[in-house]
Amino acid sequence: MAKKLTLENFDEVINSGKLVLVDFWAEWCMPCIVMGPLIEELANEVDKEKVTIAKCDVQTEQAIAQKFSIMSIPTMLIFKDGKPMDQIIGVSQKQALLDKIDRYI
Amino acid sequence: MMNEQKTHEKYDVIIIGGGPAGLTAGIYSSRAGFKTCIIESGVIGGEAASTDLIENYPGFPDGTSGLKLTENMEKQAKKFGTEIIYDKVIKIEKTNQLQKGKYKILVTNSGKIQTKAVIVAVGTKPKLLNIPGEKKYKGRGVSYCATCDGFFYKDKKIAVIGCGNSGIQEGLFLLRFVKKIEFVEFLPKPTAEKVLLDKIKEYENVNFHLNSALQSINGDGKSATGITINDNTTLKVEEIEISGVFIYVGLNPNTEFLEGLVQRDKNGYIIIDKNQNTNVSGIFAAGDATIDTVKQIATAIGSGARAAINAGHYTENTN
Ligand SMILES: Cc1cc2nc3c(=O)[nH]c(=O)nc-3n(C[C@H](O)[C@H](O)[C@H](O)COP(=O)(O)OP(=O)(O)OC[C@H]3O[C@@H](n4cnc5c(N)ncnc54)[C@H](O)[C@@H]3O)c2cc1C
Numbered sequence: 001m002a003k004k005l006t007l008e009n010f011d012e013v014i015n016s017g018k019l020v021l022v023d024f025w026a027e028w029c030m031p032c033i034v035m036g037p038l039i040e041e042l043a044n045e046v047d048k049e050k051v052t053i054a055k056c057d058v059q060t061e062q063a064i065a066q067k068f069s070i071m072s073i074p075t076m077l078i079f080k081d082g083k084p085m086d087q088i089i090g091v092s093q094k095q096a097l098l099d100k101i102d103r104y105i
Numbered sequence: 106m107m108n109e110q111k112t113h114e115k116y117d118v119i120i121i122g123g124g125p126a127g128l129t130a131g132i133y134s135s136r137a138g139f140k141t142c143i144i145e146s147g148v149i150g151g152e153a154a155s156t157d158l159i160e161n162y163p164g165f166p167d168g169t170s171g172l173k174l175t176e177n178m179e180k181q182a183k184k185f186g187t188e189i190i191y192d193k194v195i196k197i198e199k200t201n202q203l204q205k206g207k208y209k210i211l212v213t214n215s216g217k218i219q220t221k222a223v224i225v226a227v228g229t230k231p232k233l234l235n236i237p238g239e240k241k242y243k244g245r246g247v248s249y250c251a252t253c254d255g256f257f258y259k260d261k262k263i264a265v266i267g268c269g270n271s272g273i274q275e276g277l278f279l280l281r282f283v284k285k286i287e288f289v290e291f292l293p294k295p296t297a298e299k300v301l302l303d304k305i306k307e308y309e310n311v312n313f314h315l316n317s318a319l320q321s322i323n324g325d326g327k328s329a330t331g332i333t334i335n336d337n338t339t340l341k342v343e344e345i346e347i348s349g350v351f352i353y354v355g356l357n358p359n360t361e362f363l364e365g366l367v368q369r370d371k372n373g374y375i376i377i378d379k380n381q382n383t384n385v386s387g388i389f390a391a392g393d394a395t396i397d398t399v400k401q402i403a404t405a406i407g408s409g410a411r412a413a414i415n416a417g418h419y420t421e422n423t424n
Contacts, residue, residue, distance in 0.1 A: 029253045030154040030172045031147070038191070059256070069328060071257045071349070072244035089244035091147045093191065093214065 002043040005056040007063055013054055019104050020052045020079040021097065024070045026059050031091045032074045038094050045098075050105055080104050116140050117420045118413070119211060119220035121194045122359075124151020125175065125402045126392025127226035129409030130416070131182035134224075137417050141186065142220075144213065146193035150175030151228050152393070153402050157252045157278045162402050174402075197223065197388070199366050207423075209387060221423040222416040225363065225375060225383070225390040226409060229356035229400070234266070238322030238329065239352075246329025247322060247350050251275035254349070255282045261348040262287070264332050266319050268295030272353035273305050279351065285310045287345055289317050289334055291354075314343075322350055358394040370396055381412035387423070389416050 005013055005022055014020055023039045025032035043053035058065040058073060068077060068084060076088040078100060085104055088097070118134045120127045123145035134141040148154050156171035165174075183189070198210040198217075208219045231249040233239060239247055248254040255278060263283050265276045268290035274297070276286055288295075293316045295302055305311060316337045323331040323344070331346045358373045368376045368384040375383055375390040377397075383390050391408035393400045 026256065028256070030150065031250070031253060033172075034148045034150075034154075065257075069245065071246060071328065072248055072250075072254045074253075075244060087244075093146070093193070095215065 002039050003052055003054040005054040005064065006061060010064060013052060014079050015082045016052065017081075018050055018052045019101060020054055021101060022054045022056050022077045022079065024056050024058050024065060024068075024073050024075045024077070026057060026073060029073050035074050035091060038097075042094055042097060046101065051101055076100075078104055114218070115208065116142050116218070116220040118142075118222045118224060118416050119144060119218065120224045120226055121211070122146075122151065122226040122228055122392070122394075123149040123179070123189065124226060124228045124392060124405065125153050125178065126228070126405040126409035126412075127151070127224070128175065128178040128182050129406040130224045130226060130391060130413040131187035132178070132185060133410050133413035134417060135182065135185035135187040137413075139417055139420055142188040142190055142218075143182070144190050144192050144194055144211070144218075146191070149179050149189065153405075155250050155252045157275075159402065195362055197363065197366055221387065221420045223388045224381075224409075224412045224416055225360070225367070225388065225394060226392045226405075226412070227359040228393045229358050231352065232355040232357050234319060234352060234354060236319060236321050238324060242322055242324050242329040242350075245327065246324060246348065247352065249352055251278050251351055254351075255279045258283050258349045260284045262346070263349040263351065264289060264345065264347045265351045265353065267353035267355070268292075268297055268313070268315075269353065269355070270297045270301060272351075273297035273301040275351060275353060276311070277301070277304055280308055280310070283310075283349075285312070287312050287314065287332075287347060289314045289319055289332070291318055291337070292316070314345075317343075356393070356400070360394055380415045381408055382415065387416075387419050389419075 077084050078086040117139035118141045120130045120143045123143045127143050131143050153171040154175045158168050159171050160168040192213040194211050194213050196212040211218050259282050262285045264287045265272050266289045317334045320333040320335050322329050333344050335342050360373050374396045377390050377395050381389045389412040391412040392405035
């Protein structure tokens, strides 16, 4: 299952030493809802020793969204060693996300 | 994502695109007993899924959200056995197989798939303005989806480009969040329907720049901070400070992948006859991607039903 990212666990998750893909979403965003099952599939398929797939609700976690200047959802941010490396804005297919992850592992 | 096993499966009817037209075709085709699948490259529900309030779709006196409406269409299609595959169709193979009675081969991002009949229901995508700053600030101040991104502009001043039905309707939604909207319209008058214009006129925090062209979207490198507009008559150039720009300047059909196979008009809309036939036998088209000049859910579903029934007739004569 994708990990729920909150202000409390943010530092711990991002600095875990693993590559982290965060899906910024909200319940009123249809494209985000549609991406939901795909993100869960991704979470099940990646090598959990190396990669964490997380979801961040922009409505309850406004501080995180603001920190990374999220102004459009869905947006995926890829973090490596605690730093944002890449972003994907808008709906994307699973393979495209897997390819991105592979590039940073 | 399509798996290997599915790649070798054969269908009676494949519908490309899961908007209102495609979902309706799915309902009719699977209910009639045809092995049916919808291939969708983005969001099930299409353009309609992200429309906040739909007031002109029959059966909902108080209006309905596009999300609810299309979720129900999806349920209904699945109930009758329509399969949904998330993938993008990049080509319909041009072989002698395109003769009547033969399987057609669709090429997708992850493989090939065979079907007797095809219904193209790929809809449209927002037209880009191709002005400086538009690409650079996409997702950082430039948006094409009010329901997705309106939330990020609470108490901010924004611009809405285009005063057709979409621009005004989405503007009305955005007014729930934003402090002020600067509307920009290239034509001397807004082209939206009167009901919508009457509604927007009730607001004091809107401002109209008519007869004006958007020249650029400006920013600080990180996000958009303003727009530059040009008055078509006085040629006066004006810079307006805003935090977000929502662009609704029209649509382009998603039909590039049909190039060289299916006949389209000069704007890319698929040419169809009154039975939704294209120039290729066994390839039908429905919804906003066709030359039908009314682009509404009610018309999309009508043509989706017609395409499915005719695709069914075609399939029955195929071995
Ligand atoms: C802002 C806005 C407000 C609107 N308000 C209303 C309203 O109030 N009432 C009303 O009746 N109508 C309204 N409309 C119009 C309505 O949304 C459309 O007429 C309707 O969605 C058209 O349906 P469609 O199935 O033809 O296309 P779409 O809804 O565009 O669906 C096409 C689908 O095909 C998919 N696709 C495209 N290419 C491929 C490919 N190569 N492979 C696989 N899949 C593909 C797309 O991802 C998309 O999901 C509005 C539209 C907009 C933009």
